[in-house]
Amino acid sequence: MLRFLSLLILILPLTINAQIPDYPPTKTTCVIDTFFNTAVVDEYRWLENTNDSSVKGWIRAQNSLTAKELRKASFSINSYTAIDRYSYVEYSNPQKHGDYYFTHAYYNNVGSPALFCRNSLKDDPTILVDPNFISSKDNINIKGFSVSLDSKLLAFQYSRNGSDWGEIQIVNIKTGAFKNDHLINIKYSSIAWKGDGFYYSKYPQQEYEKTNGQEVYYHKIGTSQDQDVLIFKRANNPDVYFYTMTSSDERFFILEETFENKGIKNFHYIDFNDSAKVLKPLLTNLKISDNINILDNDGDFLIAQTFKGGNNGMLVRINPASPRAWEVIVPEYKTALLLNVTLLQDRIITLYQTNRKQQIVSYDYQGKLLNILQLPFGFSVNGLSGEKNDKQLSFSYNGYTQPTIVYVLDVESFEMKPLGTTVVNFDYTLFETKELEYKSFDGTMVPLYLIYKKGLILKNQNPALLSAYGGFGVVSSPGFEPGIVHFLSEGGIYAYANIRGGGDNGYDWANQGRGINKQNSFDDFIAAAEFLIDNEYTSCKKLAITGASNGGLVVSAALTQRPELFKVAVPIVAPLDMIRLENFTIGYRNTDEYGSIYDSAAFFNLLSYSPLHSIKEDVNYPATMILTSENDDRVPPFNSYKFAAKLQNRKAQTNPVLLRVEKNAGHYGGTANFKTRLKEEADIYDFIMYHLKGE
DSSP states (O other): OOBOOOOOOOOOOOOOOOOOOOOOOOOOOOEEEEETTEEEEETTGGGGOTTSHHHHHHHHHHHHHHHHHHHHHHHHHOHHHHHHHTOBOSOOOOEEETTEEEEEEBOSSSSOOEEEEESSTTSOOEEEEOGGGTOSSSOEEEEEEEEOTTSSEEEEEEEETTOSOEEEEEEETTTOOEEEEEEEEEOSOOOEEETTEEEEEEOOOOSSSBOOOOEEEEEETTSOGGGOEEEEEOTTOTTOEEEEEEOTTSOEEEEEEEETTTTEEEEEEEETTSSSOOOEEEEEEEEGGGOOEEEEEETTEEEEEEOTTSSSOEEEEEOTTSTTSOEEEEOOBTTBEEEEEEEOSSOEEEEEEETTEEEEEEEOTTOOEEEEEEOOTTEEEEEEEOOTTOSEEEEEEEESSSOOEEEEEETTTOOEEESSOOOOSSOGGGEEEEEEEEEOTTSOEEEEEEEEETTOOSSSOOOEEEEOOOOTTOOOOOOOOHHHHHHHHTTOEEEEEOOBTBSTTOHHHHHTTSGGGTHHHHHHHHHHHHHHHHTTSSOTTSEEEEEETHHHHHHHHHHHHOGGGOSEEEEESOOOOTTTGGGSBTGGGGHHHHOOTTSHHHHHHHHHHOHHHHOOTTOOOOEEEEEEETTOSSSOTHHHHHHHHHHHSOTTOOSOEEEEEETTOBTTBSOSSHHHHHHHHHHHHHHHHHHHTTO
16 A cells, blocks of 8 residues: 655643753854845854764754654654554545656655556556665655656656755656666756657756756757757856746747846747747746746647736737737636646636635636536645546545545546545544634735634634745645644644735735735734634644744744744744845745845845844743754755754743754655654654643
8 A cells, every 4th residue: 555644733732841951062153244234143154064074063963952852752742653543545646647647655664755657547556666776875756757748758857865956867668667868967957858858957066055057958868968959058147047848749849037136037939840940039028927837839829827917817828920919718817816727639627716715617728618616615636637638637636634535527527536535544524624814914814724623612722733834926725634633633723824925815915925025924924823812712822833944934933023922833944044045056046035135125124034133132932843954955954053053042042942954855854765754744743742731
């Protein structure tokens, strides 16, 4: 049986007597940077040198302390056993590519997730790529793949030990035999097949330095990487980054380039039906905020999804001969957010969200409405998958407490049927999901999911866990998490706030929590905590908060700005030094979201909420465990090192502050094998529950 695990969160009320941990000695330095006549002191700059032996020793000491403290929590709580019990299911969502269906899954407790393949949805999946045989010393994670037009070859991208740096290899789908092709220095690259090869992009090898200088190449199967043909680069602007694709019939090649520092995008294309098969401009000087995504072609025309001039998204047809004269196929709907589009031969299948309810809607290519399938509140669709000529699409369907079930949608009758059963060790009908709204500081009404066990007295100051993401326009849809099931079973409430900065209410909602408006995200999150406390769903002594990546920033900003509201905080792989973030790896790509330190207004805004720079000497912050990974080259781990060091080294801090650094892992944490991931997540829940006991 295949095993799957989602991010797990859990709380249980017990009793505890906290003691101040014996933190490792941490030296301080006095590095001063000056921006716009403002001095910024960095006492822990030395922790950025992650290869230094003193830094490595400090991390070992921190991990040793954390392990010691977590052993006490585990002895009392034992989240590992509980979470393991809820983590068994039989299905993930098979994705159709070419003639085959593919899915990722753990197949045992000690290996990385493998790539499985099957000929049809009725067949049992077999392993096509087992990452555990690629290397005996590194943890290999498959990051993505692409299938050739004839469905004979699959190019897959993988990374080592959690890094964003990747490699590409090729496998024969029918025989399982690997080709000799091996590409390196891959980062944030698509794989776009054309003929007997594919387009991809690579960077010069870098570590935590600024990741720039991306170049687009074409690789022909059976040749070495040094023979690859350079397609495109911007030597005069190395910060530009690219995305490439080919249309499903391989007629068009599309190259998208993003100038983050200018806030614009350009699109170029090749029409391989032209006599001169050269790269030509398609659309230039478009605003990044237009959010144009070219999906595929329909004969001579390109089909694109865009938010240009609107809030919720629309579908347009673009003629390369006159690319500015767009034809609207499906217009924007004022109350429905366009989430996903699947293009078939004779119809378009879309996924919309209206008031947190999702619906699948089909149109013809003239925009005529064909069918609507309404889904119940609190559930979400993932991965509408199929090829252009298919009459059936597969997708997964789940909620916070309902495990993933794979369905098949008949695109003509619009009937959905389950592909098979999903087996879990609990009754998902025992739980309820409710949507509330609360008022933020400026009067804005913010949606809030509330999940709890039926029969629970809500206004009883219950243990509660509050989470959010709130960035980059990401739409936060319900997803099954076994840890939430355990948390609810023990009488807790799980709350998820759809704060500004996310894309849940469209582009305007995201923009209200972006850049100079970023504080709105934090204020919305803080207002959610106040709402839960004021309405006696919980209390400040029973409220924990957690979030990952941008969600970790939200949690850390709330922690430093309103510490009295929370008992426990767990920020995960969070950007925490907002003044230095831009200088490393892909930090410069985030300036559209956060702003740049080289702009005066943006600098002062960043400084005003940067969690590292918001720590006060005389405040005892809540019990905090900061999680990062040693190979996270998306949000470098020294963000967490410096934040932990500054929190720990203050006399006022009597609540514990722990730093947990995952070895051989990156931005997504302990994914090396099932046990590693389970252990990491169990540590989170042990810490939360242990410090919520007895209050």
